[in-house]
Amino acid sequence: MIVLAGGLTLVVAAWPLPHAAAAPIWIITQLVTVGVATYALTRREALHRSGWWVLLASCGLGLASGALHVVPADALSDAAWPIALAARSALFVMGLILLLGVRRAQPADQNLLDAAIVAAGLAIVAWAFLIQPWLGKEPPDGRYTGMIACFGALDLLLLSLLLRIVTIPASRTPTMLLLALGAAVVLAADLSSITRVSRDGLDGFQPGGLVFTAWQLCGVLVAAAALHPSYGVGYRRIDGGTEDVLPRARFVAFVAVALFAPVVPVIGLVTSGLVPQDTLPALVGAAVLTCILLVLLVVRLGNFARLAFRRAGAMNVQSAALMVQATVLQQALDDQHALQKELAHRALHDPLTGLANRALLAERLEQVLLDSARGPGGLLLIDLDGFKDVNDTLGHPVGDELLVRVGRRLRVAAECADTVARLGGDEFAVLLTETDADRCRQVAGRIIEVVRDVYPLAERQVCLAASGGLLILDLERTEPAEALRDADLALYAAKEAGKNQVVEFSPRMRESRMRHAELAASLRAALAADALTVLYQPIVDLRSGQPVALEALLRWRTADGRDVPPSQFIAVAEEIGLVLDVGSKVLRDATAHAALWHARHDVAVSVNVSARQLASPAFAADVLSVLADRSLPPGALIIELTETVLVEAAGAAGELAHRTLTTLREHGVRIAVDDFGTGYSSLAYLQRLPIDILKIDHSFTATLDSPSERGQRFVGAILGLGLSLDVPTVAEGVETPRQAALLRELGCPLAQGYHFARPCPPEGVLDYLSTPVALRASLT
Template sequence: MTTRQWHEPHSIRDPVTGLVQRDAFVGKITEALERTKRDDTALALLVFNLDNFSDVNDRVGQPAGDSLLAAVAERLKGSLRPNDTIARFVADEFGILLEGMTYAGAAEVAERIGASLNMPFDVLGREIFIGGSIGLCVDYAGEQTSEEILSNADVALYTAKTGGKGRAEIYEPGMHGAVIARLQLEAELRHAVENQELILNYQPLIDLESGKVVALEALVRWTHADRGPVSPAEFVPMAENADLMKIIGRFVIEEVCRQAERLAAAYPGRPPLDLTINLSFKQLFDPDFPEEAARILRGSGVQPQRLVFEISEEVLMKDTETATTALEELKAVGVKLAIDDFGTGYSSLIYLQRFPIDAIKIDKQFIDGGLAGRLQDSSLARLIVELGKSLGLRIIAEGVERIDHLNEVKAMEFDAAQGYFFAKPLSSDEVMQFLAKGYDEGGA
């Protein structure tokens, strides 16, 4: 149902959440627009969907997914006024009608909803983090039809989702052109993936005691035929939204294994380098992924312990119970595991001992942005380093770009570091040239 008490047939309500369904909601928008036009007032429409909800269903089953949707509906009611209208459209998409609401007020509501969704949900005894993306459109004096304002809010939602998870966007007329351009780019990305036009760059990771290169982090790159290089910050979220990450993930592992073979042939007498790969949310929680990784490794002949899978702290904290199981299954394959971008939340510290990991990479916010001079005084950074070392974990600093950064992380007794101070991401051929110059002999 909605926060407003409607006297309507049960059939117009969603059976899972009790909220009004889409068709009835459209009727309510039409009525509200007529009142807005008559009274020369404003209304706002919010549409949003939950981030990665389909993966929750896959991990914990539909009953838990339905319980989560019902819990989301209850939490939404707590963020709204008694006369606001809430609806469930399809799957994990919701709509909220706010009468008498301007841009500023609607933006505050969106922020309040976003904050409430970022808090963990207790679903059948399991703690789940979900979050959501929000699109917002405001109408003054009934200028739009119900379908127009819904369409515009959907455009804002799409814009929010393509900008990353957990975002809110207010509709602007120019968004239509941007959405069309982005859909075109998404189609071209799909073509690039299917035709193997993506490449990998590698950034060296340096052992701070010996100064030697001990690992290479694989980074996906896409050079568009007309636009040139496309930022990973733009195309990786696009790939996730388009369900392309499974294909890309398979390509990355296969290509990394080929790179390992090239390195072994070029440097037969030296200890093999580790090669690290970033795993997405969908990869980590895909029940078939461990076997797929094992199959690729068997086919390549690369020893599993040479591969390091990095998972961001944010991804792990979405569902710690399922994440622990997924990590254990990957560990059984024989690969190493690392938490990437660590330090963004205190809550994850208590899970360090529980997760079967080998290393943690400290979030680069502790290195760049002028924080380097205060790193040694950072109680959080010190706690992470000390706790990690007490658990036998390797502690790695990201974002080392200057000599003072390097001196700070050495003083804090980090084990290894990476960043532009040592090398930018390099092509496969550039990696060979970099190593051939003798950097692997030490000197950091």
């Protein structure tokens, strides 16, 4: 590794240098290469040592040619350096031939075939890169023709040896791969130089050219190959074996019998004197010929018998192997058929309930809708109400058991259905065929009733209900995707209408959903373009009339000038998952504006927060970070939450929200309950949660204008509750002087509404705060 790294460093360092400066580095590199290779050859044993000695001679010739550097350039022929390089290349090729043992690697006929293939391939390469470029041009200078032919022939041999090393696994040892890399470098340099000979003459083969750098790299690689542990390993594998022959003793016995049989009668006739002497030559000749014939027949029959025996044995082996393979194949086919059935069932059925899955429902729905001779039918989508609470409180295994029981009930309740499927999660579907509309409605109602029940699970009584969306499949429907979409719209309408019921699809649902989708897309675009604006409405002290805080109110005016109510687009933001981004925008904008107002007028800013924001583990840290960035004290921020959010935070599932509110309040941020009295009637959260302000909903404030005193008593009760808890109260929606006067009489400390000021943009807030109270009263 050291030799390889050091040698490559020297070569790379000498490459860009002028010839005079590079020559000593080149000679040193060759000297180190020869020394390392000589050390390896004299100290280590190896096969094919003759090949290594020839490679060493090639390196030595490169070192010896260094003497040409001391000869003045004018005294040297242009062909001196190319001749030296050609001689070194010839020795390198011969060394690789000896290392590979090419002549003995394969039988002669196969070797000739391989040679023909390689020759054809190399001829194509030579034609493409050497001959074809000259076609149609003037022939090259005659001085270069011999040099081109010499290097071309050597490169063809080098390429064939390189291919042999790479393509024969037995030759791919690390040592041989290093040599192959050296051969590849030299080959590339030679081919590049040859292609320039006709244009630049022999300059490519002069010192400093690409060929010289390539041979230096090759020498370094030869030295590294000689030092590698795989040096000395054989580079070819000779497979051989003995051929079965007829046993020698039996063959000799058969030949002896063949010789003895025709000779004995002749001997008997001769010794008995029954044969005249003049016929003896004829008998002997006939006997000899017969012996020869019989011997040949014995040999031939022996060959036939041996061949037949071998073929019979081979056929027996093949027959046994085929029988085994046939048995194994049949078993594999049986297993594959069973596996295919199992996979097909799994692909089209829900693994938990065994019902059809979404794919099978879509397939059967398509078959039904494309059948022109079909009758009426219906598609019912079912969603379990409150199933998420089961998973959250009792765990997913209990939830899975509940789904299995619901699936069984659906099979029984929808016995006339074509398909009962589980689409995923707690959503199911029932496909009714050949059933009129009234019958579809009856079946859908019965299914919802059957599902609605108490399920004993995990020693608990779980109450479950379901919502359904029904689509009547009239004969005009042909698209399965549209049918599923419309049924899903009906299901969505059922859940929006209060759940635990079936709602039948009507075209207006599609129109409503399309408007909803358009609103969602417009909201995304508005948020991306920062088209949502924040207005501010003051919260005033009813006794002094001074503003103590400003509530941030998000507003959206579309590109066509239409104002979208917050109740509408906030709900859309909740549904499409943008409420966190919307809430973050309001918080950032409000705190940025409040930093200026609080410093000058000591007013706070109140920001509404959604349940999703409060459920984020990082919400408290984000709020405190924003306050720190704005240099705004925590006491200048009020977080407003609805009763619904607070009651959820007071429950067991809202521990994170409870910790978040507690953390914010400990840092000085105040917590306000918005729209108090319109949410849950439970008052437990007022004791458990950190609350600083109660905001009476505007619907109660509006009752103060009624002649009846019932509204006043109700508002007074809320004010009394806040007073008893030492929590200040804000009356929302104060629009008339009478409402403001009655609130003062009832002891309400704070109020907000159009009577005091309408929501205004940030640039109008400073003017409002700077206006004296008396003047503001006259303006309103």
